[in-house]
Amino acid sequence: MQLIGLDIGTTGCKASLFDVSGALLASASREYAVRIPRPGWAEQDAEEVWRLAQEALREAIASIGGEGIGAIGLSVQGEAVMPVDAEGRALRPAILGMDTRTGPQNAWLCDQLGAERLFQLTGMPVHTINTLPKLLWLREHEPQVWASAHRFLLYEDLIIQKMTGQPAISHCLASRTQLYDLRAGRWSPDILALLELDERRLAPVVPSGTPVGRMRPALAESLGLCEPPLVVTGGHDQACGALGVALTRPGLAMVSTGTAEVVEVALGSPALNDTLYRANISCYAHVVPGLYLAMTLNHSGGLLLRWFRDTFCQEEQRRAAESGQDAYDLILSGAGPDPSPLLVLPHFAGSGTPTFDTASKGAILGLTFAAGKTDLAKAILEGLTFELRLNLELLRGSGIAIDELRAIGGGARSPLWLQLKADITGIPVVTPRVTQAACWGAALLAGAGAGYLPHVARAAEASVVLERRFEPDAPRSAAFDARYRLYRRLYPAVAPICHEL
Numbered sequence: 001m002q003l004i005g006l007d008i009g010t011t012g013c014k015a016s017l018f019d020v021s022g023a024l025l026a027s028a029s030r031e032y033a034v035r036i037p038r039p040g041w042a043e044q045d046a047e048e049v050w051r052l053a054q055e056a057l058r059e060a061i062a063s064i065g066g067e068g069i070g071a072i073g074l075s076v077q078g079e080a081v082m083p084v085d086a087e088g089r090a091l092r093p094a095i096l097g098m099d100t101r102t103g104p105q106n107a108w109l110c111d112q113l114g115a116e117r118l119f120q121l122t123g124m125p126v127h128t129i130n131t132l133p134k135l136l137w138l139r140e141h142e143p144q145v146w147a148s149a150h151r152f153l154l155y156e157d158l159i160i161q162k163m164t165g166q167p168a169i170s171h172c173l174a175s176r177t178q179l180y181d182l183r184a185g186r187w188s189p190d191i192l193a194l195l196e197l198d199e200r201r202l203a204p205v206v207p208s209g210t211p212v213g214r215m216r217p218a219l220a221e222s223l224g225l226c227e228p229p230l231v232v233t234g235g236h237d238q239a240c241g242a243l244g245v246a247l248t249r250p251g252l253a254m255v256s257t258g259t260a261e262v263v264e265v266a267l268g269s270p271a272l273n274d275t276l277y278r279a280n281i282s283c284y285a286h287v288v289p290g291l292y293l294a295m296t297l298n299h300s301g302g303l304l305l306r307w308f309r310d311t312f313c314q315e316e317q318r319r320a321a322e323s324g325q326d327a328y329d330l331i332l333s334g335a336g337p338d339p340s341p342l343l344v345l346p347h348f349a350g351s352g353t354p355t356f357d358t359a360s361k362g363a364i365l366g367l368t369f370a371a372g373k374t375d376l377a378k379a380i381l382e383g384l385t386f387e388l389r390l391n392l393e394l395l396r397g398s399g400i401a402i403d404e405l406r407a408i409g410g411g412a413r414s415p416l417w418l419q420l421k422a423d424i425t426g427i428p429v430v431t432p433r434v435t436q437a438a439c440w441g442a443a444l445l446a447g448a449g450a451g452y453l454p455h456v457a458r459a460a461e462a463s464v465v466l467e468r469r470f471e472p473d474a475p476r477s478a479a480f481d482a483r484y485r486l487y488r489r490l491y492p493a494v495a496p497i498c499h500e501l
Contacts, residue, residue, distance in 0.1 A: 001019070001020055001068060001070045001447075001450075001452055002017055002018065002019055002020075002025065002064075002068050002069045002070065003017070003018050003019075003020065003069070003070065003071055003072070003073070003443040003444075003446045003447050003450075003452070004016070004017055004018075004057070004060075004061075004069060004071070004072040004073070004229065004443060004446065005018065005072075005073055005075060005234075005240075005436075005438070005439030005440055005441065005442035005443035005444075005446065006053060006056075006057065006072060006073070006074050006075070006159070006439070006442060007074075007075040007076075007237060007240070007436075007438045007439045007442065008049065008053060008074065008075070008076040008077060008155045008159065008237075009077055009237060009258060009259055010034065010044075010077045010080075010096060010097070010098065010258075010259040010260070010303075011031060011032065011033075011034060011259050011303065011306070012029055012030060012031040012032060013029065013030055013032070013049065013052060013053045013056050014027060014028070014029040014056060014436065014439055015027065015028050015029070015053070015056040015057040015059075015060040015061075015439075016060065016436050016439035016440070016443065017060055017061070017064060017069070018439075018440060018443045020447055020452050020453060020459075021462075021463060022434060022440060022463030022464070024434055024436065024440075025064050026060045026061075026063040026064045027060055027436065027439070028055075028056045028057075028058075028059035028060040028063070029056055030052040030053070030055055030056045032044070032045075032048060032049055032052050033045075033048075034096065034098070035093065038101075040099070040100040040101050040358070041095075041099055041100075041101050042095075042096040042097075042098045042099040042100075043093035043094060043095060043096060043099070044080065044093055044094045044096055045090075045093055045094075046082050046090040046093065046094045046155070046158060047089070047090055049094075049155070050158075050159065050162055053159065054219075054222070054223065057223050058222075058223050058224055061223055061224045061225060062224050066223075066224040066225040066226045067226045069225055069226075069227075069229050070229055070230065070446075070447075070450050070452065071211075071229050071230040071231070071232050071446035071447060071449060071450035071452070072163075072215070072229050072230070072231055072232065072446050073209075073232045073233070073234040073240075073441075073442035073443055073444070073445040073446030073447075073449070074155075074156050074159060074160065074232075074233070074234035074235075074442055075234050075235065075236075075237045075240035075241070075438040075439060075441060075442040076154065076155040076156045076159070076173065076234070076235075076236065076237055077096070077097065077155060077236075077237055078097055078154070078173060078176040078236045078237070078238070079096070079097035079129050079130060079131050079134075079154070079176055079177065080094045080095065080096045080097055080131075080154060080155060081094065081095055081131045081134050081135065081152055081153070081154055081177075082094040082095070082152070082153060082154075082158065083138065083145050083146070083148075083149030083151075083152050084149060084150060084151055084152075084153050084158065084161075085148075085149070085150050086150040088153070088158060088161035088162050088167065090158070091145055091148065091149055092142070092145055094155075095134045095137070095138075097129045098129070098260075098299050098349050099128065099134070100128040100349075100350060100358040101128070101137060102128045102133035102134055102136065102137050103128065103358065105133035105134075105136040105137050105140070106126050106127070106128065106133050108136065109126060109132065109133065109136070110126060112194060113190075113191075113194065116277060118178065119272065119277050120272050121181060121182070121188060121190070121191070122175070122178045122179070122180055122181065122182055122188065122191070123175065123182040123270055123272060123282055123283035123284050123292075124175075124176070124177075124178040124282050124284070125277065125280040125281070125282060125356065127280065127356050127358075128358055129297070130176075130177065130178035131154065131176070131177035131178060131179060132177060132178035132179050132191065132195070133178075135152060135179075135195060135197065136195065138152075139195070139196070149201070150201070151167065151201050151202065151203065152197075152201060152202060153167055153169075153202075153203055154169060154173055154177070154203075156169055156170060156173045156233065156234065156235070157169040157173075157203035160203075160212055160231055160233070161203075162219075163215050163216065163219060163231045164212050164213040164214065164215060164216065164231050165213070165216060166212065166213060167203035167204070168203055168204055168205075168206050168210065168212045168233055169202075169203040169204070169205055169206070169233070170205070170206065170207065170208040170210075170233040170234060170235040170236075170287065171185060171205055171206070171207055171208065171285045172208050172234075172235030172236050172239045172284065172285045172286065172287045173235050173236050174187065174205045174285075175284040175285040176236050176282075176284055178191070179191050179192065179195075179202070180205075182270050182272075182283070182284065182285070182292075183270065185205075185285070186205060187199050187202060187205060206233055207233070207289065208233055208234060208235045208239075208287035208288075208445050209232060209233065209234075209287070209445040209446075209448040209449045209456060210232065210233045210449060211230050211231070211232050211449040211450065212231050212232065212233060213230075213231060214228040214229070214230060214231070215228040215229055215230075215231055216228065229446075230446070230449060230450045232445055232446040232448075232449030232450065233445070233449070234287065234441070234442040234445050234446070235287040235441075235442075235445070236284070236287075237258075237438045238256055238262050238264050238293070238295060238438075239264070239284075239285075239286055239287045239293055239441070240287060240437075240438045240439075240441030240442045240445070241254065241256050241264070241408050241409070241437040241438040241441055242254050242264045242266065242286065242287075242288075242293060242437075242441070243286075243287050243288055243437075243441035243444055243445070243456070243457075243460050244408070244432075244434075244436075244437030244438060244439070244440035244441035244442075244444065244460065244464075245406045245408050245432050245437045245441075245464060246406075246457075246460045246461045246463075246464040247264060247265075247266040247286075247288075247293075247406070248266070248288055248291070248457040248460055248461055249266060249291075249457075250266050250267055250268040250291070251265070251266065251400070251401055251402075252265070252266050252404075252406070253265045253266075253395075253402045253404065253405055253406065254405065254406045254407070254408060254437075255388065255405045255406070255407050255408075255411075255421065255429070256407075256408050256409045256437075256438075257301055257302055257384075257407070257408075257409040257410060257411025257412065257417070258301060258302050258409040258410055258411070259301055259302055259303045259306075260297060260298060260299050260300070260301040260302075260303065260352075261297075261298040261300070261301035261302070261384055261387070261388060261411070262295055262296065262297055262298070262301075263295065263296040263388065263391055263392065263395065263405075264293045264294070264295050265293065265294045265295075265395060265400050265402065266286065266288075266291050266292075266293060267283070267291065267292040267293065267294055267400075268290075268291065268292075269292065270283050270292050271283050271292070271294050271398070271400070273398060275394070275397060275398035275399075276294060276394075276398055278354075279353055279354035279391075279394045279398075280353045280354050280355070280356045281294055281295065281296055281353050281354070281391075281394065281395070281398075282294070282295050282297075283295075287441065287445060287456075288456065288457050288460075289456075294395065294400065296352070296353045296354075296391035296392075296394070296395065297352040297353050298346065298352040298353075298384060298387045298388070298391075299348075299349035299350060299351075299352050300346045300347065300348045300349055300352075300362075300384065301384065301411075302409070302410050302411055303348075303349070304346050304348050304362075304380055304384065305328065305377070305380055305381070307348065308331075308376070308377060308380055309327055309328065309331060312373060312376075313327065313330075313331050313373070316330040316331050326413075328414065329414075331373070331374070331377050332374065332377050332378065332381075332414075332416055333374075334374045335374050335377065335378040335416060336378075337416075337419065337420075337423075337473075337476055338476065338479060339382065339479055339480060339483045340375050340376075340378040340379040340382055341366055341368075341370075341371065341375060341379075342364060342365065342366040342367065342371060342375050342376055342378075342379035343364075343365040343366050343379060343382075343383070343483070343486060343487060343490060344362070344363070344364050344365075344376070344379045344380050344382065344383035345360075345362055345363040345364075345365075345383060345487075345490050345491060345494065346362060346380065346383040346384050346387060347360040347361055347362050347363075347491070347498075348361070348362040351491065352387070352391075353391055353394070354390070354391065354394055355491070357495065359498060359499045360491065360495060360498050360499075361498040361501060363490065363494045363498070364376070364379070365490065366379075381416070381417050381420055382420065382424070382480075382483070383487070385417075385420050385421055385424045385425070386424060386483075386484055386487040388421065388424070388425060389424050389425045389484060390488070392425055392427065402427060403427070403428075404427065404428050404429075404430060405421065405425070405427050405428070405429045405430070406429075406430055406431070406432065406466070407421065407429050407430065407431045407435075408431075408432065408435050408436075408437040408438070409435070409437075409438075412431045412435040413435060415468075415470075418431065418468070418470045419470045419473070421470070422470040422471060422472045422473075423472050423473050423476045423477050423480050424477070424480045424484065425472075426472050426477055427472070428469060428470065428471050428472070429469070429470040430466045430467075430468065430469045430470070431466070431467055431468045432464050432465060432466055432467060433464075433465040433466075433467045434463075434464075434465075440463070441460070444456050444459055444460055444463075447459065
């Protein structure tokens with residue numbers, strides 16, 4: 001029996017087919033746009049995302065034939081929200097998590113409920129990333145859309161409705177919205193009352209791994225499937241990735257480097273302590289029953305490297321297209337293991353945890369005529385990894401032990417970056433054989449929902465093979481320690497200037 005994990009990320013989607021042991025049988029992906037109609041806004045055509053997701057599914061299925069595919073699970077970007085009609089068609093572009101337009105709405109929420117109360121209730125710090133202030137913005141600025149929308153959906157429940165005719169959202173993804181009572185495990189009546197939103201205008205909340213229904217026959221046929229598979233709830237992409245790399249007991253940690261860079265640490269109970277509150281570190285429901293996740297966030301992540309590629313590296317992209325090599329490998333081919341002469345503050349989409357400063361901006365220091373493209377590319381990797389270290393130190397300072405980092409996502413394919421992570425953080429980094437952990441996590445949940453995998457955590461543990469290990473190199477770590485001390489001074493030094501730009 002075969003399973004599909006469909007991952008809907010911020011800038012691209014991937015459809016992967018696995019057997020029940022976790023062997024990757026086929027995969028296909030598509031990229032799509034993030035639209036910036038105004039400074040600070042970030043929107044997306046959800047119908048275009050759905051069209052491209054179908055293309056990826058069709059290609060992956062065609063490569064092995066459409067027989068024996070029993071279930072499909074979803075791994076999706078968090079917080080993005082879109083109003084839809086009764087048929088599940090988006091009425092306007094999705095407002096993405098990286099959108100920062102909702103400062104006034106967050107100020108109103110702080111006045112009405114208080115930042116600490118919101119965190120204690122939902123596990124989500126006050127920030128523009130959250131779904132709640134986006135809904136407040138829609139109510140205030142697009143009242144006709146607000147009134148006419150049948151429901152407000154995120155990508156999981158949107159695509160489940162398109163596949164089956166009825167929406168459903170996992171507890172995991174619902175707990176990323178700031179509309180969800182983390183301890184009670186349901187949509188928060190207090191927050192919905194403040195928002196003046198009827199719960200029936202949101203999708204029903206069910207556990208990850210819950211079968212919703214069979215895929216619509218016409219859709220299954222169009223995708224090349226012989227029989228409609230069971231459609232099963234999955235969860236937030238980072239949580240699915242955490243399952244896919246077997247973060248199935250408290251204390252295990254993962255770094256996921258995709259569009260954003262995220263650290264996830266598995267917890268046995270919600271960690272709503274003062275240290276995490278002050279560091280703006282969110283806590284939400286894992287896709288693994290009974291567990292929670294603490295999550296740090298750097299909005300830029302791989303998106304910053306993609307910006308650099310697309311803006312400055314047309315020649316490397318041309319050579320990559322001709323040779324079949326990876327453009328990023330060509331860009332970094334001359335990079336050495338020692339610190340770059342440049343220092344990059346990677347706040348190109350504002351800062352993530354711990355400061356959550358949406359007005360912060362990127363900075364590049366140390367430029368001379370001797371600086372080259374490779375120096376800057378390497379410095380981007382280092383700046384992102386200094387941000388990673390900053391967040392890991394906060395987690396450890398709150399009493400969370402992190403002795404090893406399991407690396408997934410596109411960044412896990414780069415030995416240079418993986419060794420940098422080990423050298424800069426001082427923590428060993430390991431990678432699984434299958435780095436498409438989010439897709440595999442979604443497929444695991446599909447298998448559990450269909451009854452093929454009776455215990456999802458044990459199935460995850462049995463399937464994961466940790467293949468490569470990167471230990472910190474002591475001399476290089478010492479050199480990066482000195483550079484990190486400089487890095488810690490960078491944001492406080494340039495923030496006042498950035499705020500005036």
